Amino acid sequence: MSGKGKDISRPWCPFCGHDVGRARDAVQRKMTEFPVGRCECGAVFVCDATGHNVGAALVECLVYACNDDADLAWELLPEDDYLTGRIDNYDEVTHQVVPTRELDGRWVRGVLYFVRLHRDAAEIAERLAGRKKQAETTSVPEQESKALPAMEPGRDPKRNRKRANKKLIRQLVEAEELDALVDFCFDDRRTLRFMQRLLYDPVEASRYRTAWVIGQVCARVSTREPGPVADLMHRLFEACSDSAATNWGMVEAIGSIIGARPDIYGAFTRYLLNYMGDESSQVQVIWALGEIAATRPDLIRKTPFYATFHFLGHDNPVVRGLMARLMGRINAHEALFQVMGLQQDQEEITIYEQGHPVVTTVGALATEAVKLIQA
Numbered sequence: 001m002s003g004k005g006k007d008i009s010r011p012w013c014p015f016c017g018h019d020v021g022r023a024r025d026a027v028q029r030k031m032t033e034f035p036v037g038r039c040e041c042g043a044v045f046v047c048d049a050t051g052h053n054v055g056a057a058l059v060e061c062l063v064y065a066c067n068d069d070a071d072l073a074w075e076l077l078p079e080d081d082y083l084t085g086r087i088d089n090y091d092e093v094t095h096q097v098v099p100t101r102e103l104d105g106r107w108v109r110g111v112l113y114f115v116r117l118h119r120d121a122a123e124i125a126e127r128l129a130g131r132k133k134q135a136e137t138t139s140v141p142e143q144e145s146k147a148l149p150a151m152e153p154g155r156d157p158k159r160n161r162k163r164a165n166k167k168l169i170r171q172l173v174e175a176e177e178l179d180a181l182v183d184f185c186f187d188d189r190r191t192l193r194f195m196q197r198l199l200y201d202p203v204e205a206s207r208y209r210t211a212w213v214i215g216q217v218c219a220r221v222s223t224r225e226p227g228p229v230a231d232l233m234h235r236l237f238e239a240c241s242d243s244a245a246t247n248w249g250m251v252e253a254i255g256s257i258i259g260a261r262p263d264i265y266g267a268f269t270r271y272l273l274n275y276m277g278d279e280s281s282q283v284q285v286i287w288a289l290g291e292i293a294a295t296r297p298d299l300i301r302k303t304p305f306y307a308t309f310h311f312l313g314h315d316n317p318v319v320r321g322l323m324a325r326l327m328g329r330i331n332a333h334e335a336l337f338q339v340m341g342l343q344q345d346q347e348e349i350t351i352y353e354q355g356h357p358v359v360t361t362v363g364a365l366a367t368e369a370v371k372l373i374q375a
């Protein structure tokens with residue numbers, strides 16, 4: 001047990017007094033992320049390195065304690081169902097508590113927030129997590145396991161690292177040289193940023209190709225380094241939300257990444273629906289949801305997807321066709337008759353599969369969707 005006086009010490013659990021290890025990034029990445037950890041006594045904690053995000057950190061800690069079941073977290077009452085604690089003056093760099101709040105010429109303002117569920121609440125959380133895991137393993141397993149990439153081979157730490165540049169990365173993306181791009185991602189962290197810049201292209205086909213390449217590359221990189229890909233996801237969402245800039249290719253890239261690694265980045269799915277209200281991004285959002293549904297339809301069904309049904313009657317034939325494709329992939333019996341009504345729609349459209357244009361009709365997509373729903 002660490003001392004809790006005026007000397008610099010290792011952080012401890014406020015409930016049991018034992019030293020705690022460093023908080024780490026959670027396996028499944030989210031929009032609002034704090035590093036998380038767990039004490040031997042069952043308490044969980046999150047790290048807010050700035051000390052300015054008290055509310056958000058405490059909420060995420062409580063949700064993490066409930067095994068990421070937000071609905072359960074909101075039903076629990078403080079004191080009655082759980083206890084909270086905090087350790088102030090935490091320095092994330094050295095993993096120490098610094099009572100003087102100053103170390104090596106820099107200010108220390110970090111905070112560790114702790115939550116420990118009472119036994120009854122903890123048992124409920126465990127039972128719900130068990131049911132959720134069982135449901136997921138019975139509903140999506142085989143298809144998902146086939147879709148996930150194999151662990152990327154480790155790179156020799158003594159290798160001569162490659163340096164990326166904009167021109168070279170553009171050439172590799174255009175040639176779809178996935179192996180080379182993955183190598184560059186491990187050698188030079190700027191590679192993902194260079195790839196993101198290629199999404200700003202007025203040519204639609206180029207944007208979809210780049211988005212698909214980014215998804216495939218990120219799927220492989222994330223087998224060893226999921227952090228940089230999560231950072232890219234945050235940048236993509238920020239670009240989508242920036243009203244002063246174009247979001248060309250951003251939504252498509254998000255859908256490609258989640259569709260390729262739903263086990264890590266699936267929690268980002270629900271945020272895509274925020275952009276359905278903007279006509280300029282509706283096609284891209286529905287396409288992205290369809291990409292995710294191809295491997296993890298359950299992620300779509302966990303969102304308020306019922307609100308998208310009216311798009312089956314949209315004036316834009318591309319929206320109608322992509323909606324039909326989406327409904328088929330999530331096995332939407334609720335929309336079966338609406339999808340069947342599109343089977344005679346012979347409007348010709350172009351959609352994108354694996355980064356390449358495919359010319360089809362709304363009716364063809366609706367017919368395929370009906371087969372999937374009725375299977």
